[in-house]
Amino acid sequence: MHLSVVGSGYVGTTIAACFAELGHNVVNIDIDEDIVDAINAGDPPIHEDGLAELLEEHTGEDGNLRATTDYQAVLDTDVTFLCLPTPQNDDGSIDLSIMEAGAEQLGKTLAEKDAWHTVVVKSTVIPGSTEDVITAILEDEMDREAGVDFGVGMNPEFLREGTAVHDFLDPDKVVLGADDERALEDMHGVFDPLIERADAHLVETDTRTAEMIKYANNSFLAAKVSLINDIGNICKELGVDAYEVADAIGLDDRIGAKFLRSGLGWGGSCFPKDTAAIRAAARSEGYEPAMLDAATEINDTQPKRLLSMMDRHVDVENKRVAVLGLAFKPGTDDIRNTRAIPVIEGLQERDAEIVAYDPIADENMREVYPDIKYAESAAGALDGASATLVVTDWEEITELDEEFDTMATPVVIDGRRAIDRRDGIVYEGLTW
């Protein structure tokens, strides 16, 4: 099929490349010329495993993937995926303005097309947004009726940063939300090659339910981590190893072994934003989402517990403290909502001299905290430090050992169970 993907963020670029891999003809549209040039040159604008290979294979003269800044490109396609950002307002609620502007531009362009076209919302949006906001804008701009003259669908995305290409090509499930048959048929045209190849579960539903499935998925996972963190904190207080407990409960099929790593909690661009948006949406309807509120509160508490564990061993005022790992998880340079931020803030409140290290996320962190020190290596950060706080479990951090012997006082407070407890270091695990 001929597909257009509006937006070249981490979802847009990844799915455009993956659609090309499935054999579709794809055009990726973005307002940023540098990003468009990079994609056309086969150069990924974001750090994602496997993406460079896909771009190299599918861009270029005989390729089936190209990028452009020109919205007119949608006219030569059958289906358009809207992959634009959905940031949050100050109260945590969703800010749909970028989606609205994109839908307006798309509607204006599609008004020139007589043939049927399906628009699929890929971005995470609060239930009702596709039907009440996006469809209404498209109908207005095109002066046509959804379900009669054009189709609208909603197809939530479950990609994880760092493994997005793999997650797309080997999904657990594909959710197709549509309010009319023809839009659903078009979405089948796009996804059937994937469903057959990956043997993925298929969920067919309406757009509102598809939107909620995404929030429920992320809320459940975030709450699962917060629950194991709550249990982990109890374990720590009672002198029990939460990881041994998690290994055992994970054997129960009803619980499952994944997402049971307790520690500093969740960050990134998705869990914090999505849980905040769905809580705000619930509240605006008069429902108090007690469980998700608690999940958020526990997540906010974990960095504070890490810092107070450090306080019990060493007063860090005017002393050097190493922060190991800045990315919100290993395998990415993304620092949005990383737990490193509250950790750094806590250290600043204590007037510590902070020396941070991350294999790839340090450049991004420099923009947020230009005044702290950044080491070239983990060993460099540890040298002469009075305490170390482990924030991200990069493999190279898990392999550290004798490097701790260069610390002024070898206090290691581990937020991710990255380091082995051993003689010669004062070791505290957050939940073990």
Ligand code: UGA
């Ligand atoms: C998450 C979801 O996993 C994806 O399915 C979803 O598509 C994506 O959000 C999104 O909405 O776009 P991602 O944010 O890339 O993906 O990261 P995850 O790998 O899910 O990790 C989220 C956070 O939870 C990380 O900070 C991680 O360190 C933390 N975590 C995860 C734990 O603390 N313990 C665990 O056991 C698992």
